[in-house]
Amino acid sequence: SINTSTNAVGIYSLRAPQLLVVNPELARRVFVSNFRNFHDNELSKSVDEKNDFIFSNNPFTLTGEQWKSRRADVTPGLSNGRIKTVYPVTNQVCQRLSEWVEKQIRLGSADGIDAKHMSLCFTSETVTDCVLGLKAESFSDRPTPIMSKINDLFNQPWSFVLFFVLTSSFPSLSHLLKLRFVPPKVEHFFVDLMGSAVEARRAQLANGKLFERTDFLDYILELGKKRS
Incomplete structure (x- = not known):
């Protein structure tokens, strides 16, 4: 049982000591009002950009300035107006x-x-x-x-599960061994799919045809124009 009269308690995730926030108001401050100070997480230590391009380049695994930069890119594309469409x-x-x-x-x-x-x-x-x-x-x-x-x-194959358990049980291994969450063939497929979707949308716009809604892909094209 957890003592709810305190703000946080110490726990173990396998062999790694961690702090668990149990006070609802403090949890809200961590996840909402002061999230900019708590965005890094343990999973980031197990991911390597060279070996896992897709998984390492999302806001859930990025850290520090990279997280701030990617968040600034993604957030405008998830505005209330776009979500409504x-x-x-x-x-x-x-x-x-x-x-x-x-x-x-x-x-x-x-x-x-x-x-x-x-x-x-x-x-x-x-x-x-x-x-x-x-x-x-x-x-x-x-x-x-x-x-x-x-x-x-x-x-995922059993080897991935074993690898994950090892790095979780012995945190020091995460600095030497990097997990690959997205298999190479899956990464190539979705990178190609994204590229094909972008080219198809560009061709559609070049022919003067507007897409029926303003979706996230539309925002990505706008972001690409600004950066170029």
């Missing part, structure tokens, strides 16, 4: 999810519904459509390239 898209994905669940119920599988698979389908369909304006076809009965690579990403 993709709200109908999210509703459409929710509708497809409901139809898929109803279909699985009618099929009456003895194993029930795989919650992990369902969550991956919903997340991949939502992110792909809201960010890139593409359809992942996640709820399709036939295999699709995007879902195939997402499954590869979330079904």
Whole structure:
């Protein structure tokens, strides 16, 4: 049991001593009002940009000035106005999810519904459509390239799990051994997918055709123009 009368308690994450904030107000200050002082996390120590380009270049693993710079790039693309434009898209994905669940119920599988698979389908369909304006076809009965690579990403081999346990149990190893969270073939696929989506959108705009909504890809193109 945790003593809730104090602000924080000491815990162990395997062999690593850590501080756990238990006071709700203090937790809010850490995650909201003073987050700029607490954005670094333990996972960052296990990631190497040379070996894991995609995972190392997201705000959840970046640290220091790199985190501040990337956050400044990403935040304007997630404004209330842009989120509102993709709200109908999210509703459409929710509708497809409901139809898929109803279909699985009618099929009456003895194993029930795989919650992990369902969550991956919903997340991949939502992110792909809201960010890139593409359809992942996640709820399709036939295999699709995007879902195939997402499954590869979330079904890591036993060696990855063993590696993660070792670096967590012996933190000093994280300075010598770097985890690769995104397999090379998955990284190449999504880098190519992003590049193809950008080129297709540029060609569409060059022909005078406007996309039906202002999504995150539209913001990325705007950011690219400013930097060039």
